[in-house]
Amino acid sequence: MKLYDLALADAEVRPSPFCWLAKFALLHKGVSFETAPLRFAEKENYPDPEHGKLPILEVGDETICDSAAIIAWLEKNVQESPFLETDAERAAADFYQAWTFANVFPHLGRLIMLRIWVAAHDDDKEYFRASREQRFGMTLEEFANAPGARGDLEKALQTLAAPLARRKFLGGETPNLSDYMVFSPFMWQRSVVLEELYDAPQAVDAWRERMLDLFDGYARKAKSAG
Numbered sequence: 001m002k003l004y005d006l007a008l009a010d011a012e013v014r015p016s017p018f019c020w021l022a023k024f025a026l027l028h029k030g031v032s033f034e035t036a037p038l039r040f041a042e043k044e045n046y047p048d049p050e051h052g053k054l055p056i057l058e059v060g061d062e063t064i065c066d067s068a069a070i071i072a073w074l075e076k077n078v079q080e081s082p083f084l085e086t087d088a089e090r091a092a093a094d095f096y097q098a099w100t101f102a103n104v105f106p107h108l109g110r111l112i113m114l115r116i117w118v119a120a121h122d123d124d125k126e127y128f129r130a131s132r133e134q135r136f137g138m139t140l141e142e143f144a145n146a147p148g149a150r151g152d153l154e155k156a157l158q159t160l161a162a163p164l165a166r167r168k169f170l171g172g173e174t175p176n177l178s179d180y181m182v183f184s185p186f187m188w189q190r191s192v193v194l195e196e197l198y199d200a201p202q203a204v205d206a207w208r209e210r211m212l213d214l215f216d217g218y219a220r221k222a223k224s225a226g
């Protein structure tokens with residue numbers, strides 16, 4: 001299996017939270033895979049230039065676009081190590097994903113977006129700035145300097161501390177899809193900065209360390225531009 005993975009100027013630095021979600025899904029299933037770096041603007045080299053986004057998984061002749069489709073494909077075709085076992089776990093994962101989109105991505109994005117631009121390849125910088133400024137309706141500098149991002153993120157992480165104070169993972173004794181969904185944006189952060197940008201509750205911090213250690217430290221070993 002080959003996973004096309006978004007890369008910055010240093011091809012070993014892989015920032016995309018959706019690609020991280022797909023990598024955790026592949027690792028959880030224990031399947032062997034390689035990753036292939038692609039930069040933001042080299043759409044002509046994407047296996048599906050029409051889709052224009054990563055991750056994309058190639059399995060033989062099959063091309064699977066979108067992290068949710070990759071997860072569904074793996075759950076269907078690889079029976080071992082299910083991502084979620086009960087409907088209650090599936091409901092929790094839906095909740096954690098929605099919570100992460102509403103409470104982590106927007107605030108964390110403000111703290112790291114300029115750093116991603118700095119670490120992007122020179123050939124990607126113009127595309128990255130233009131596409132993000134159109135999406136946010138403001139310059140990258142205005143987006144990054146908006147007040148409150150740090151405080152809003154810290155408040156959100158207080159909520160995440162509640163389930164994590166009582167168990168090792170959101171999945172219980174072992175991680176499940178909820179853990180990968182919530183943790184992936186922290187790998188987006190880690191790809192460009194290693195220093196602390198905000199205070200996280202102890203339970204969240206300890207969980208992040210456990211997530212970095214999974215699969216022989218796959219995430220901990222990942223290269224950072226920071």
Ligand SMILES: N[C@@H](CCC(=O)N[C@@H](CS)C(=O)NCC(=O)O)C(=O)O
Pocket residue numbers: 006016017018019040041052053054055065066067068131
């Ligand atoms: N819904 C998609 C979202 C994928 C996505 O937005 N990927 C971003 C990287 S995080 C991307 O490929 N961006 C390329 C671009 O902006 O041109 C998924 O879950 O796979």
